[in-house]
Structure formats: structure tokens, C-alpha cells
Amino acid sequence: MKLQVKLALYNAISKALIIGAFGAIVPVIIQGIVYNHIDKRLSARLEKMMRMVQLGGLNEISLDQDCSFDSYNVFKEEYVSISPLGGLPKDFGNRSIENTERLIENEIVKHRVLSQAFLYDNQLYEIEIGEGLSTIDQLNVTIRQFTIRILLAVILISIFLDLGFARILLLPFNRIVNKKLKDVQHPSTFDATPVKTSTYEFAQLDRSINEMMLKIKETFQIEREFITNVSHELLTPISILQNRIENIINEPGVSNEVLSRLVDSQKTLSRLTRIVKALLYISKIENDQYNKSEEVSIRELCEEVIEELAERIEEKSIKINTSFESDFVYKPCNRSLIHTMVFNVVSNAIKYTKSDGEISLDGKMSGEAYQLTISDTGVGIPSEHIPFIFDRFKRFRPEDGMSYGLGLPIVKSIASFHKIGLHVESQPESGTDFQLLFPASVS
Amino acid sequence: MNVLIVEDERQLSHEIEIFLTKQGYHCDVAFTGKSASEKVFVNSYDFVLMDIGLPDYNGFQLLKEAKEAGREAAFIVLTARGSIDDKITGLDLGADDYLAKPFSLLELQARMQAILRRKHGLKNNTIQIHDFIMDIQNRSVFFEKNVINLTKKEFDILHYMALHKNRVITRVQLTEHIWGDVLEEDYESNYIDVHIKNLRKKLAAFANSDFIETVRGIGYRLNMP
Structure with a gap:
């Protein structure tokens, strides 16, 4: 959830809670105050009635035949009733007050009623004085409805206002995230211009990111120079040796024995060259020195690689099966790197497949990625070795001979440079499955 | 043929000089950018082999100046810096070719010959190898009217051996030539022998292919009178 939405929601909920609480409490308080007033009024009236009874006797009030008296005003808002009581109530002499519903002239009316029992002329009577509650209830309902409307309106307005405000407030933050983190493809293209903001925290975030990125940029630059220097310092002496050996091999009169040792030296030197070049290659990939602006059809690439390796495949009488459910154009990428990656995997498969074995290349869409599986019927890899096959200079087989253990590390660095997934499954003595997962949508 | 070798590493320029002199080139050497600059503008060369990483001078600058001054020489850029941009910059500035150190002297010579062929038009576009004719332009080999169906690598091997006949x-050297910059594991194997075997077989179907001689323990030689 976006921060902006979260802030707006938080604000809306907190306002709703406050207004809701207000809306719940206010009617209760109003009711309390109103009851208090009614009660006082009822008490005063009761006093008055009692005084009337004391002074003028009940005769003063014309009683019905059953010696009871009822008086309502027109709107049944107030009434007085005196009625004889059968027995002595327990709480004789106390006044009681309660809300009751009375059926008056076929209409149920809610009243707050004050009642008291009294003795008159040796006869027990009960006097009740009531006041209608309908007005007050109406008032409460009105207040509640009003509160709910206000509540809804305030929440809606506040959500919109908060969304807008949070948006404006977070504008610099979004700019920092986009400009300083998301859009930065490479440290060397990083732009350290500060993002304009009046928010202290954002300014600090921007500063920290700038410092960090500039440090990374510097490290990248230093590494780049280091690679250049190492290349020069290592490859120049190798170059001298290589050319000198070539020249000596062509000197007339060199004995065959010396000649064959020179050829051996040439091989050794060539191996050294390849190791240095492979290490530099990996470093350059990791140092982001290759651009990724090309595209490549995986199917065509596989066919190309198979053709290049045709002699090796033929030599071992290996059967090649290819099946491409669909073709896939991978972009953006560096074509030559992707070529090297697939080449190394396939050449590795050939190397470890026995004569008359089989190698299959399978391409298909698998969810969000294009899955290229290169499987062989080779010697396989023991499961305990699998986690280490991409490590530099790991060689698990003595029969690897002159291999220097950098073929798969190159594959790995190219894959991670392109964010291509790598997955290996192997069954010793029956074969290895190499999966390359090319992300279908690269932003 | 006059060649100027611009290389601050004296041992290296010495080896290149020995090799090219034996091949019949006349060599001049410059160890600094300053002296190279003087020599390029004073003398007339067919080739300038130029190390980019000179201590006193940017090799690209020298290349640019020489090209702008309309010097006729073909420039081959040599570099050990291993930067990808170097190759592009060099070729953009008008270099005729680019070689990354370490390179084989045979490779250097092959590149020089290729430049010569390009510069002097299509005159020398076929090579007669005994009974066979190699068409370099179209990358094919003929016996009389018959095209011999060679793979790309077989053609490259035969061509390389013909360039360095006898x-x-x-x-x-053969492996480095045909696999070039391919960095892969399975390198020290007998694939070259397999290629040669197939090549001989394909040629032998038409005529004697004994001119490709195996030099035991060392390599191969293409014998030509």
C-alpha cells in the first residue's frame, strides 16, 4: 500500500473515531441534562399537587367514581393521575421515577413518570406526574443523524485532502526514489544533484544516498582502472614471452627435443593467457563494462552455437535434439555475452557426455520467463558438488586436464549481469539439466 | 615494405622486429610517442604497429594526427589494456585493424596481409595450393571446377597454413587463430587434429593432400614449392 494512501487512511480512521465517540457521547449527555431538568420540574409539580391535596383535599380535584383522577393535556405531553392503591407499597414515602409507555387514547406515548404513594383520609393513593419524552427522543435522533452525516462528510473530505496533501508532501521522496535509485542503471551515470525538498528527513535521505552512490561510483572507477592496469601489467610480459617462443621455434637448427619443449611452454603460456583473460572478462562483466542494448533470438543463438561446435559433436557421435515450443527474442542484452554463456554451457555438456550420448536443447515459455534447458546424458555431477560448480577454479575431476575451472563462473557472471536465472539438476552417471531462465519483461 | 613499430616495451618490439625482418619487412622502431610522431611525419611507412598505452603520449592522439595529416600508412592498434572501448575508438579513428595482446606473430602477419589485399584491390584474391585454388573473397576452395565443401574452420585452417606456407x-597457434577470442574451457584438446584429419580427407577425395605435413609433437606445415 502506498504511504500516501496509508497516511490518508490513518487520518480518516482517527477522525472517524473522534467524531464517532463524540456522536455517541453527546446524546447521552444531552439526555442526562434533559432528564435532570424534567425531574426537577416533575418534583416541583408534585410538591404543588401535594400542597393542593393538603389544602383543599382530594375533593378539590374531582375524582371519578372509582376514586381515580386522570388529567392529560391535549398533546399528551404532560399528565397527572391519582389513583387509589390496594396495599401499602414497601417503599412507602419514597418517590420513584421511571420511563414508561402509556396507552393513552389508543396511542402509545412514552413518558417520564414521577410517582409517590400517599395517605389521604385513611385511603392509600398513588400520584403520578408524567411528561412526554417524544420530543426529547426526537431531538436525540436528530442529533445522531446529524452526527453521522457530519462524520461521513468530514471523513470523505479529509481522505481527499489528505491524499492530495500527502502527494505533495511525498513528491520529493518519490523523486529521490526514482532519480537516485530506480533509474540508476549504473553508478557511472549517477546524477548527484540534490533533490529540492523542504522536508528535513527527505533532504537527509537524499544526502545519504548521494554519498553512498558517489562512493560506489568511485569504487567502480577504481576497479576499472585496476582492471586496465592489471591487464597491461600481466598481458605485456606474456606477450613478450609468447612472441619470443614463436621466434625461437622458427630459428633454424633447433633440436627436436628443444622444439617440443618450446611447444610445451607455448601451451603453458597459452593456458596462463586464457586464465588471465577469463578473470579479466569476469571482472569486466562485474564492473558493468558491457552495454546491454542488443537483442537476440534464443533459438537462432542455439542453432549458431550448435553449428560452431558441430565438429566436437560429430567427433563424439553425440545426438543433438532441439525443440523450441516458441521462439523468444531476449532484450535488452549483450549478444556476445549471451552467446558466450550458451556456448560455454553447451560445450560443457559436450565435454561431459560420453560418445554416442545425447544433448537436448529445449526452449519454452514458463510463466514470466523463457526457459532454455540444456540437458545431457553425461557423467552428471554429484549433488554435493552442485553448489560449488560456479565457483572459480573449482575442478572436481582429475580428468579435466587443462581445463582451468572458469567456464561456469563466466556463465554465472553473464547470467547475473543479465538477471538470468540459473538452475542445475544432475543425476550422477545419467546426466545433467542446465536451466537458463530469461526474464520475459525487463524494465 | 616499411613498418614502424611503436612500442615502449623494448623486448616486445624487438621480437616483433626480428619476426618481421625475417619475413622481408624493413622495420623501424619507436619507443616513445614523441619519436613515433616525428617518424610518422618524416618517413613514409606501409604499416604502423601502434601500442596505445604509451607512457608519454596517447596513442589514439597520434593515430588521429597521422590520419588527419593524410599519412598513407596502415595502422594496426596493439593494446594490452583490454578495454572494450579501445577497440571501437581505434577503429573509429581510422585504424585498419586491432590486435589485443598477447597476439601471435603469425596472426599479426596474417592481418597485415589482409590489409594489403584490401588496399590493393582484388588482384591477389586467389591462392594456388598445389592442385587446389582457394578463393579468399568467397571463402571457397576449388579443384578444377569442383567446389570442395569445407566447414568455416577447415577453410580458416587451410587459409592460415597457406599464408604461412613452409x-x-x-x-x-592454430587453435588461437580459429577460436580467437572464444573463452571457454575445453581448449587443450585434440580438436585441431580432428579438423586437419577431416580437411585432408576432403582434399584427398580430389587430389593428393600430402602437402599438409604433420610435424610430430609440434604441429603442421603446408609445404609448397
């Missing part, structure tokens, strides 16, 4: 070429 000279032993080691397996390493």
Missing part, C-alpha cells in the same frame, strides 16, 4: 604452425 613454416611449422603449432597447435596452439
Whole structure:
């Protein structure tokens, strides 16, 4: 959830809670105050009635035949009733007050009623004085409805206002995230211009990111120079040796024995060259020195690689099966790197497949990625070795001979440079499955 | 043919000089950018082999100046810096070719010959190898009217051996030539022997292919009168 939405929601909920609480409490308080007033009024009236009874006797009030008296005003808002009581109530002499519903002239009316029992002329009577509650209830309902409307309106307005405000407030933050983190493809293209903001925290975030990125940029630059220097310092002496050996091999009169040792030296030197070049290659990939602006059809690439390796495949009488459910154009990428990656995997498969074995290349869409599986019927890899096959200079087989253990590390660095997934499954003595997962949508 | 070798590493320029002199080139050497600059503008060369990483001078600058001054020489850029941009910059500035150190002297010579062929038009576009004719432009080999169906690598091997006829070429030199910059594991194997075997078989179907001689323990030689 976006921060902006979260802030707006938080604000809306907190306002709703406050207004809701207000809306719940206010009617209760109003009711309390109103009851208090009614009660006082009822008490005063009761006093008055009692005084009337004391002074003028009940005769003063014309009683019905059953010696009871009822008086309502027109709107049944107030009434007085005196009625004889059968027995002595327990709480004789106390006044009681309660809300009751009375059926008056076929209409149920809610009243707050004050009642008291009294003795008159040796006869027990009960006097009740009531006041209608309908007005007050109406008032409460009105207040509640009003509160709910206000509540809804305030929440809606506040959500919109908060969304807008949070948006404006977070504008610099979004700019920092986009400009300083998301859009930065490479440290060397990083732009350290500060993002304009009046928010202290954002300014600090921007500063920290700038410092960090500039440090990374510097490290990248230093590494780049280091690679250049190492290349020069290592490859120049190798170059001298290589050319000198070539020249000596062509000197007339060199004995065959010396000649064959020179050829051996040439091989050794060539191996050294390849190791240095492979290490530099990996470093350059990791140092982001290759651009990724090309595209490549995986199917065509596989066919190309198979053709290049045709002699090796033929030599071992290996059967090649290819099946491409669909073709896939991978972009953006560096074509030559992707070529090297697939080449190394396939050449590795050939190397470890026995004569008359089989190698299959399978391409298909698998969810969000294009899955290229290169499987062989080779010697396989023991499961305990699998986690280490991409490590530099790991060689698990003595029969690897002159291999220097950098073929798969190159594959790995190219894959991670392109964010291509790598997955290996192997069954010793029956074969290895190499999966390359090319992300279908690269932003 | 006059060649100027611009290389601050004296041992290296010495080896290149020995090799090219034996091949019949007349060599001049410059160890600094300053002296190279003087020599390029004073003398007339067919080739300038130029190390980019000179201590006193940016090799690209020198290349640019020489090209702008309309010097006729073909420039081959040599570099050990291993930067990808170097190659592009060099070729953009008008260099005729680019070689990354370490390179084989045979490779250097092959590149020089290729430049010569390009510069002097299509005159020398076929090579007669005994009964066979190699068409370099169209990358095909004929016996009389018959095209011999060679793979790309077989053609490259035969061409390389023909360029360096009567000279032993080691397996390493052949491997480096046909696999070039491919960095892969399975390198020290007998694939060259397999290629040669197939090549001989294909040629032998038409005429004698004994001119490809195996020099035991060392490599191969293409013998030509």
C-alpha cells in the first residue's frame, strides 16, 4: 500500500473515531441534562399537587367514581393521575421515577413518570406526574443523524485532502526514489544533484544516498582502472614471452627435443593467457563494462552455437535434439555475452557426455520467463558438488586436464549481469539439466 | 615494405622486429610517442604497429594526427589494456585493424596481409595450393571446377597454413587463430587434429593432400614449392 494512501487512511480512521465517540457521547449527555431538568420540574409539580391535596383535599380535584383522577393535556405531553392503591407499597414515602409507555387514547406515548404513594383520609393513593419524552427522543435522533452525516462528510473530505496533501508532501521522496535509485542503471551515470525538498528527513535521505552512490561510483572507477592496469601489467610480459617462443621455434637448427619443449611452454603460456583473460572478462562483466542494448533470438543463438561446435559433436557421435515450443527474442542484452554463456554451457555438456550420448536443447515459455534447458546424458555431477560448480577454479575431476575451472563462473557472471536465472539438476552417471531462465519483461 | 613499430616495451618490439625482418619487412622502431610522431611525419611507412598505452603520449592522439595529416600508412592498434572501448575508438579513428595482446606473430602477419589485399584491390584474391585454388573473397576452395565443401574452420585452417606456407604452425597457434577470442574451457584438446584429419580427407577425395605435413609433437606445415 502506498504511504500516501496509508497516511490518508490513518487520518480518516482517527477522525472517524473522534467524531464517532463524540456522536455517541453527546446524546447521552444531552439526555442526562434533559432528564435532570424534567425531574426537577416533575418534583416541583408534585410538591404543588401535594400542597393542593393538603389544602383543599382530594375533593378539590374531582375524582371519578372509582376514586381515580386522570388529567392529560391535549398533546399528551404532560399528565397527572391519582389513583387509589390496594396495599401499602414497601417503599412507602419514597418517590420513584421511571420511563414508561402509556396507552393513552389508543396511542402509545412514552413518558417520564414521577410517582409517590400517599395517605389521604385513611385511603392509600398513588400520584403520578408524567411528561412526554417524544420530543426529547426526537431531538436525540436528530442529533445522531446529524452526527453521522457530519462524520461521513468530514471523513470523505479529509481522505481527499489528505491524499492530495500527502502527494505533495511525498513528491520529493518519490523523486529521490526514482532519480537516485530506480533509474540508476549504473553508478557511472549517477546524477548527484540534490533533490529540492523542504522536508528535513527527505533532504537527509537524499544526502545519504548521494554519498553512498558517489562512493560506489568511485569504487567502480577504481576497479576499472585496476582492471586496465592489471591487464597491461600481466598481458605485456606474456606477450613478450609468447612472441619470443614463436621466434625461437622458427630459428633454424633447433633440436627436436628443444622444439617440443618450446611447444610445451607455448601451451603453458597459452593456458596462463586464457586464465588471465577469463578473470579479466569476469571482472569486466562485474564492473558493468558491457552495454546491454542488443537483442537476440534464443533459438537462432542455439542453432549458431550448435553449428560452431558441430565438429566436437560429430567427433563424439553425440545426438543433438532441439525443440523450441516458441521462439523468444531476449532484450535488452549483450549478444556476445549471451552467446558466450550458451556456448560455454553447451560445450560443457559436450565435454561431459560420453560418445554416442545425447544433448537436448529445449526452449519454452514458463510463466514470466523463457526457459532454455540444456540437458545431457553425461557423467552428471554429484549433488554435493552442485553448489560449488560456479565457483572459480573449482575442478572436481582429475580428468579435466587443462581445463582451468572458469567456464561456469563466466556463465554465472553473464547470467547475473543479465538477471538470468540459473538452475542445475544432475543425476550422477545419467546426466545433467542446465536451466537458463530469461526474464520475459525487463524494465 | 616499411613498418614502424611503436612500442615502449623494448623486448616486445624487438621480437616483433626480428619476426618481421625475417619475413622481408624493413622495420623501424619507436619507443616513445614523441619519436613515433616525428617518424610518422618524416618517413613514409606501409604499416604502423601502434601500442596505445604509451607512457608519454596517447596513442589514439597520434593515430588521429597521422590520419588527419593524410599519412598513407596502415595502422594496426596493439593494446594490452583490454578495454572494450579501445577497440571501437581505434577503429573509429581510422585504424585498419586491432590486435589485443598477447597476439601471435603469425596472426599479426596474417592481418597485415589482409590489409594489403584490401588496399590493393582484388588482384591477389586467389591462392594456388598445389592442385587446389582457394578463393579468399568467397571463402571457397576449388579443384578444377569442383567446389570442395569445407566447414568455416577447415577453410580458416587451410587459409592460415597457406599464408604461412613452409613454416611449422603449432597447435596452439592454430587453435588461437580459429577460436580467437572464444573463452571457454575445453581448449587443450585434440580438436585441431580432428579438423586437419577431416580437411585432408576432403582434399584427398580430389587430389593428393600430402602437402599438409604433420610435424610430430609440434604441429603442421603446408609445404609448397
